Amino acid sequence: MSDQQPLVPPSVPQDPPAAAGGGLRAVTAEHFSFADAVGGVRGVVEAVLPGLVFVVVFVASSNLAWSLGAAVAAALVAVVARLVQRAPATQALGGLLGIGVGVVWAWRSGEAGDFYVWGLVTNAAYLVAVLASILLRWPVVGFVVEALRAGFGADQARARAAEGASPFAGVTAWRRDPELVRPVEGARRVLDRLRAQGIAVGVVSNQSGIGRGFLTPEQVRAVEARVEELLGPFATWQRCPHTPDERCVCRKPEPGMVLRAAGELGVLPAECAVVGDIGADVGAAVAAGARAVLVPTPETRAEEVAAAPRVAADLAEAVRLL
Secondary structure: OOOOOOEEOOOOOOOOOOOOOOHHHHHOOOOOOHHHHOOHHHHHHHHHHHHHHHHHHHHHHOOHHHHHHHHHHHHHHHHHHHHHOOOOOHHHHHHHHHHHHHHHHHHHHOOHHHHHHHHHHHHHHHHHHHHHHHHOOOOHHHHHHHHHHOOOOHHHHHHHHHOOOOOOHHHHOOOOOHHHOOOOOOHHHHHHHHHHOOOOEEEEEEOHHHHHOOOOHHHHHHHHHHHHHHHOOOOEEEEEOOOHHHOOOOOOOOOHHHHHHHHHHOOOHHHOEEEEOOHHHHHHHHHHOOEEEEOOOOOOOHHHHHHOOOEOOOHHHHHHHO
C-alpha cells in the first residue's frame, strides 16, 4: 500500500443492500419487484384462492355456511402447507386473518356480499391515507419501508429511547439525524493509523433518500459532519443522490464515485482500495479498477460474500489484506 493510496470505506449511513426474497424483504429491496413482493405465483394463488373458492361454492350451493367454511379451509391449507415446509407464513397468515374478518361480517349479516366488505373498506382507507400523505409530501409508504429497511422494532425503539433519541427515529429519520450516528467499534483507531501513515481516506456513499425527497443535501452534510466528529477527517466525500431508477453512472455498483474520489485525491483508481459491506461496494471498486474488500454484516447476502475477491471480518483485517 503506497503512501498516496486512498482507502475509501463506507463510513456513513447509506442506502441498505438489496434484499432477496418475498414479502417485506422484496418491498425493502433496492430494486422493487412486484412479483417478489406478492410472494410470486404461490403468493398470488394463496391470496386469490379463498375468495375464489367462496364464490364457486356459493354459486354451486347457495349455502352461505358451506361457502364460508370452504374459504376458511382453503386459507388454512395454505398456512399449514407453509408451516410444514418451514416456509415464511406471513402472507398466508395475513390472508387467513382477512378471510376470518370477512367470514364474521358475512355470518353476522347473513349476506354473501358482506364477505368482501372488510377488504373493500380497508383498501379504500389505505388509498385515502396514501394519497393524502403524497399530497402533503410526507409519503407514508416511504416512511414504513424505511422503518423496515432500518430494522425498526421494539428492541431498537427501546435502545434509541435509552440513548436519548426518539424511539420513532427509524420511521422518520432516513439517516438525517446526526445524533443517530454510531461508529463501528475500532474504526477510529484503524482510520487514525492510516492517516498517520500518510494514507488518504474518504467515503463513497449511495444516498438515494435525497432523490426520493426524504432528506435534503444539508441534512446529509450534517450527518457527514457528525461522522467526522466521531471518526476524524476524510479527504474526500462522494455521494450519489440518485434513485436506482435514474440509472446514473455514480450510484454503486457503478464506478463513478470511486473514479471521482481518485481524481479528487490525485491518484489512479488502481491505487485505490474500497472497503464495503455489500456487493455494490465491491462492484463499484472492480468497475473502477480499484481493489476491494468485503466486510460482511448480517445484511450481506451469501452470494455477495462468495463473489467478493477478498473478505475480512472487520476493518482492521480489511486493511491488513490490502
